[in-house]
Ligand code: TZP
C-alpha cells in the first residue's frame with residue numbers, strides 16, 4: 276500500500292516542547308488535523324517506557340490507519356509490531372534493520388548530503404528524511420544545516436537515479452517556512468513528498484489546528500514568488 280508522507284509528525288517527549296500535554300493525545304489530535312505518518316522519537320526514556328508509549332501510540336495510529344515508525348530503535352519497532360523505523364547515519368545499518376524487520380517494514384534514513392542520500396537509496400531505503408533544513412532548537416547537536424540550497428542539490432541528484440524514493444525534509448519547518456521548502460522553483464528538482472515537523476505541532480497549544488494550518492499551507496499557492 277502506498278504510504279502518504281505529506282505531513283509527517285516526529286514526536287518529542289521533552290517538557291520544553293511537549294509542555295504539560297499528553298503525547299498520545301497530541302498524536303491523536305494531530306492525525307485528526309491531517310498528519311499522515313508518525314515517528315515516535317524519544318531520546319530520554321528507557322526501553323521499557325519506550326515500548327509502553329509506542330504501544331499506546333500504535334493503538335491510536337492504527338485506529339486512524341496511519342503508519343507508526345520508531346526513531347533509532349529497531350528492537351522497539353519489532354516488539355511493538357508497528358510499521359517501521361527511521362534510522363540516522365549513526366544507527367543500525369539499513370540492511371541489518373531490513374533483515375530484522377522484513378520487506379514489509381517501512382525503513383527511512385536521514386541524509387544530509389548527496390552522498391548519504393544516494394547511498395541510502397542504493398541500500399534500499401523506503402524514504403529519505405532530508406535535513407536539517409533550518410537550524411532548530413529541537414535538535415541542538417545538528418551536524419549540518421543544509422538550507423534550501425542543500426535540499427535542492429540533494430533532490431536534483433536523486434532525480435537522476437533509476438530508483439525513485441519518496442523524500443521528506445525536516446528542521447525548522449512551520450507554517451511560515453513550509454512554502455519555502457516545498458516550492459523550490461526548479462523544474463529539475465524532484466518535488467518533495469512531504470514535510471516533517473516536531474515543534475510546529477507538538478509544541479502547539481492546539482495540535483489539531485496546527486496540523487490543519489500546515490495542510491492548508493501545503494495546498495495553497497505560494498505566498499511569495
Ligand atoms: N532531525 C533533523 S532536525 C530535527 C530532527 C529530528 C528536529 C526538527 O524539529 P522542528 O521542531 O520541526 O524544527
Ligand code: MG
Nearest residue numbers: 347362363366
Ligand atoms: Mg538516530
